[in-house]
Every structure is written in C-alpha cells, then in structure tokens.
Amino acid sequence: MTTPTLSTPLASPKTAQSEPYPASRRRPAALLVLFSLWLVIFFASLFAPPLLDDADATHANAARHMVLTGDLVTLKVNGIRYLEKAALPYWLDAISFRVFGFNAFAAHIPEAVGVLLLALLGYHWSRRAYDERTGFYTGIFILTAAGVFLFTRIYIPEVLLSLFLCTALYCFLKTLSLTKTPVTESTFPPIVYPYAMWTALALAVLTKGLVALVFFFGAAIVYLALTREWHLWRTLKPLSGIILFLAIAAPWHILAGLRNTGGMNGHGFFWFYFVNEHFLRFLGKRYPKDYNKLPGYLFWSLHLVWLFPWSLFAPAVLIQGWRQRRQMLNTNTFSARTTLLHAIYAALVLVFFSISTNQEYYTFPAYLALLTLIAVALAKSEAIYQQDSLSRHWITFAHATYTVIGLAAATALAYGLWSSRKLPFVPDIGELLAHRAVGDYTLSMSHFFDLTGPSFAALRLPAALAALAFAIGPAIAWWLRKKQRHLASTTTIALTSTIFLIAAHIAFIRFGPMLSSQNLAQKIQQLEDNGSVSRDSQILLFGDQSYGSSIPFYLGKIVYLVDGRSTSMLFGSTFPDAPPIFLSHEDLVKEWGTGQRKILFVPLERRDVVDRLLGNNKILLAETSGKALFTDRPLDHPVGTDHQQ
Known part of the structure; x- marks a missing residue:
C-alpha cells in the first residue's frame, strides 16, 4: 500500500487507485x-x-387545503391566502x-x-x-x-x-x-x-x-x-x-x-x-x-x-x-x-x-x-496519523474535548436524575416549566431554557440514555483512536450521537403537550362525539393562528381568530374574498354567549387578556401546559350523564 505523504493534496485522487480497498x-x-x-x-x-403548533401544523394545513380542494396553485391556511x-x-x-x-x-x-x-x-x-x-x-x-x-x-x-x-x-x-x-x-x-x-x-x-x-x-x-x-x-x-x-x-x-x-x-x-x-x-x-x-x-x-x-x-x-x-x-x-x-x-x-x-x-x-x-x-x-504529528495532535485534542464534553454532560444529567429521584412523573411537562413568554420564542432551542428541577422528572428515560452514551461513547472512541482503529473510532462517535439523538427525540415527545394542541382538538372531538357540544359550535383561537395551528388541522375545519389578523394571516386577509374569520376583542365580548356555542382556545400568553375581557363568564373545558379551552355556556349533556345521541 502506498503511504500517503504530506504533499498529497486534501483533494487527492481516489485512494482506491493506490489502495486495495474492496x-x-x-x-x-x-x-x-x-x-x-x-x-x-x-x-x-x-x-x-x-x-x-406554529410552522409545523401551519404548513400541514396548507397541504391539507390542497388535498381537499384540489387547488395546487394558491396555498391557503385556515381559508386565508398563504x-x-x-x-x-x-x-x-x-x-x-x-x-x-x-x-x-x-x-x-x-x-x-x-x-x-x-x-x-x-x-x-x-x-x-x-x-x-x-x-x-x-x-x-x-x-x-x-x-x-x-x-x-x-x-x-x-x-x-x-x-x-x-x-x-x-x-x-x-x-x-x-x-x-x-x-x-x-x-x-x-x-x-x-x-x-x-x-x-x-x-x-x-x-x-x-x-x-x-x-x-x-x-x-x-x-x-x-x-x-x-x-x-x-x-x-x-x-x-x-x-x-x-x-x-x-x-x-x-x-x-x-x-x-x-x-x-x-x-x-x-x-x-x-x-x-x-x-x-x-x-x-x-x-x-x-x-x-x-x-x-x-x-x-x-x-x-x-x-x-x-x-x-x-x-x-x-x-x-x-x-x-x-x-x-x-x-x-x-x-x-x-x-x-x-x-x-x-x-x-x-x-x-x-x-x-x-x-x-x-x-x-x-x-x-x-x-x-x-x-x-x-x-x-x-x-497520515503516524507520520504527521500536527494532525495527530489535533485529532487527539478533538477526542479530549469530546470526552470532557461527554463527561460534563453525563455528570449534569446524572445530577438531574439524582435530584429528581423522589419527584413524581408528570406527563405534561409544560405545567412544570418556568414559562418565560414561551410563545414569543423564535429560536429553535429556546424551550430548554425553561426547564426546572421538577420538570426534569419527566425526562428521566432520555436523560439516562444520554448520560450513558456520553459517559461511555467518547472514551471508547478515544481509546480506539489511540489503537489506530480509525474506522471503529469514528463509527463509535456516530453510534454515540445516534443514542443521544434517540434520547433527544424521546425528550421531544415529552414536550408534545406543550408544543402541540392536538389533545385539545381531541377534547373538542370527544365532546362532539358524546353530544356534549354541537358539531356546529364555533371554534375560536385567541391570538395569532400559530399559537394553536394544530387545532384546525386535527379538527379539519376553519376556525375564527380573535386578535389574530397578524403575521402569516395579515397579507392574505386583505384580499376581498377572504372569509370573515377575524374578530376583535369587542366582537368577542359582544358575541360571547349568543348564537351558536363558542369554544375558545387560549394560549398561556393570552390568558390574562381573556380573563380581563370575559371575567368569570366562561367555563373551562380542558387545560394543558397552560393552554385552555373555554366555552360560553354549560354543556348540552355533561360528561358522565346518560343520554341518547
């Protein structure tokens, strides 16, 4: 086998031409x-x-509109041009x-x-x-x-x-x-x-x-x-x-x-x-x-x-x-x-x-x-690992850094696991977060800054997996590198990352009740199925549609927006054929309790505003991660009572 030299360019011809690689x-x-x-x-x-909620369900709503209408040209979200x-x-x-x-x-x-x-x-x-x-x-x-x-x-x-x-x-x-x-x-x-x-x-x-x-x-x-x-x-x-x-x-x-x-x-x-x-x-x-x-x-x-x-x-x-x-x-x-x-x-x-x-x-x-x-x-x-000391030193430094990061992460995760060992598991992690204007975040990882001690109890499984991967993987990869088993070392890093990403996805699922409103959409469907509310009830979202965009997707219907003529809904709402789905605060107060039943979705960030507008003139149907469903009148058939649908 030809030994690579330092004069071999980074963009060299195929080594397969000089190495018997099967x-x-x-x-x-x-x-x-x-x-x-x-x-x-x-x-x-x-x-x-x-x-x-937000971009994920918003984009899905646009695609759903295509399927249901056959219009492959004009994107629409909640009936509004997108x-x-x-x-x-x-x-x-x-x-x-x-x-x-x-x-x-x-x-x-x-x-x-x-x-x-x-x-x-x-x-x-x-x-x-x-x-x-x-x-x-x-x-x-x-x-x-x-x-x-x-x-x-x-x-x-x-x-x-x-x-x-x-x-x-x-x-x-x-x-x-x-x-x-x-x-x-x-x-x-x-x-x-x-x-x-x-x-x-x-x-x-x-x-x-x-x-x-x-x-x-x-x-x-x-x-x-x-x-x-x-x-x-x-x-x-x-x-x-x-x-x-x-x-x-x-x-x-x-x-x-x-x-x-x-x-x-x-x-x-x-x-x-x-x-x-x-x-x-x-x-x-x-x-x-x-x-x-x-x-x-x-x-x-x-x-x-x-x-x-x-x-x-x-x-x-x-x-x-x-x-x-x-x-x-x-x-x-x-x-x-x-x-x-x-x-x-x-x-x-x-x-x-x-x-x-x-x-x-x-x-x-x-x-x-x-x-x-x-x-x-x-x-x-x-x-050139053996011949080139500079490359060897930098690879060693990379492994040392990776090992230190891994041990630090494993230690922090282990401390969190130990600290939360006596805390009960709460499936709705959103109830345990610090809640610093979560809905206003625009950075992808912002929610992790809201983690509190009690919320860590909901992340025990992914934390244990990640801690195990970080505690062992980097050290094994470094040991294999020192043995010059390069392919095995690099593959070990990839496998360590794989375990971490699996753990990260499990953690992501734990955040589901906070990041999605599917469970509230299911609550509405359940109430419709058992006759507690009419299927003709008006569904309203308070604030921008992105706060609860998964609700119209899972319900499969257009919803009204209170104070929601903003962001992605703003330009499309100016077209003359835009459906009249936008309500002001005054419209909400005026129509609340009249006509068809109203079911109002309220994100955590708007709870105070809704409390000032409606006071006690609302009935709580469901709540998760600070998000709530209110209605304007008692249920037609309260849950748990016998009735003929």
Missing part, C-alpha cells in the same frame, strides 16, 4: 449502515409527537396525505426521505471524488449531525432545498469533469448531467424561491472564475437547459400571480412573494416584521453545535486546507474540483445569511458541503 464488498455494508441509521434516527421518529412560500414542499405533503391520511407521519415523511437522499448523495459524491471511506464518513456525518436532526423535527423546506441544490451542484461538476476527462467514471451518459442540473435547480426554486438561484449561480460563477473554465459553458446546455428550467419552475409562479391579485395596497402574489419575501426580507424590511436575526457571534459559533460532534474535527480542515492552499486550484482531478466547489458554496451560504435576516436553520443548505470537507480532512488525517 469497494465492491464494502459498498453494500456501508449502504446498510446508512439505511439502518436513518431508520433508527429519522423513520422511527415519524410517529410521535403529533404535529406541533403566499409567502413556494409550492413544492406542500405538493409532496399533499401526495403523502393522499396515501397515508392526515397525520404527523404523513406530514413528515417527505422530509425524512429528503434526509436519506441527502445522505446517499453525500455518500455517492464523496465516494466518487475521494474514496469509499470518505463517502461512508460523509453519509454518517449527515445522519448523525445535531443540526440535521434538530431542524427536521418540524416541516420546513431546508432539507429539500439542500438536496436539490447539492444535486444541481454535483451535476454541474460532473458535466465539467466529463468534458475535461471523458474517461472519468460516470453512472449515467454525459448528456444526462446538464439537464439533471437544470431540473434540480428548478425544483430548488420551487422549494424555497430565488435564493436557490443566488446560491447555485453564485457558487458556479466563482468556481468558473477561479478555475478559468469559462470556455466550458456550452457543455452546461444553457439554452435548452434554461427552457427546461422555465418549463418546470415558471408555470406555478405565473399561475399564482394571475390568480392572486388585489391584495393590500393593490399588491398581489408577485409583489408579496418576490419583493417582500425575498428582497425586503434580505434587507430586514419585510412586512410584517415577524422574524429574527441572530447576533454575529451566535450565528457563527452555533455551527459548532449544529455540526456536533463532527465540528470537533473542523481544525483538521483548516490544517489540510492551509497546507494545500496553492494546490486547491489544480482542478485536474474530480476530487480537487469537489473540494473547491464545496468550499465556495459553503462560504457563500454562510456569508449570505450572516448579512441577511436569519434563523438558525437557514444555513442548513451548507451542511452537506461542510460535513464533506470535515470527512475528507478526517480521512486524510487518519491516513
């Missing part, structure tokens, strides 16, 4: 491991918790609802499949560019990174955008590579790649909008400029490719524009979607202002969390990149081209959202590129 035998094993990890981490988590999002994710959800019914599994399966396909794309791309081990590392890194798991708990389009954008970039690179070196190994005929590129790019635009064009063309233009490969532009089939792109991406945009005119100030879809949701959002002037921007230090440092545990090996990327900085533009190999394109693309995404308004998950599209670079650097460092 890829034909190991490839099925690698795919089996990747698929098994996906089943355990992502597929198994599709069944619980139920759909969550024009800020591209349509493809909702089409996928609508298909899933048709197949599996209206439930959380159906709502989230497209996203889970997207994660699997993203991991397989990373595996395939890295295996083609580098070697079998790097491909395997890329796949398991994607499946076990904390951010990939965290940001797929609700149905947002980032993983699908990542899949389509990275597919387009891969096809872009394959097109150029096959032109320069036609003998390069290829899965499909060369003519397939440019058209697959334009198709994937069109799907990316249908997933997230114009930002897909910014990222793709930004990365492609910088790449072509640095490599001086402008003369290859004809191989990308720009004329016929653009026609294909428009044939896929343009029809929905055109139809949505034609069908949605005459909104606020005469604006329609075109202004709201393209100007307001793209340009004004980037500038921080979007209307209405219901978004956030992370401080710079958090924006950058939190990527150590989102890419954990693999971010611990990020210094290896810097070491290898610095050593080979003069060779990075040597694009005679597919591996060198891949490394350069990943670096450009990841940097573009990160810099773009550091300037724009942002949420933590906005940089998700860069994860595959970043994790691939870490996988390449780690595999390279493993290959």
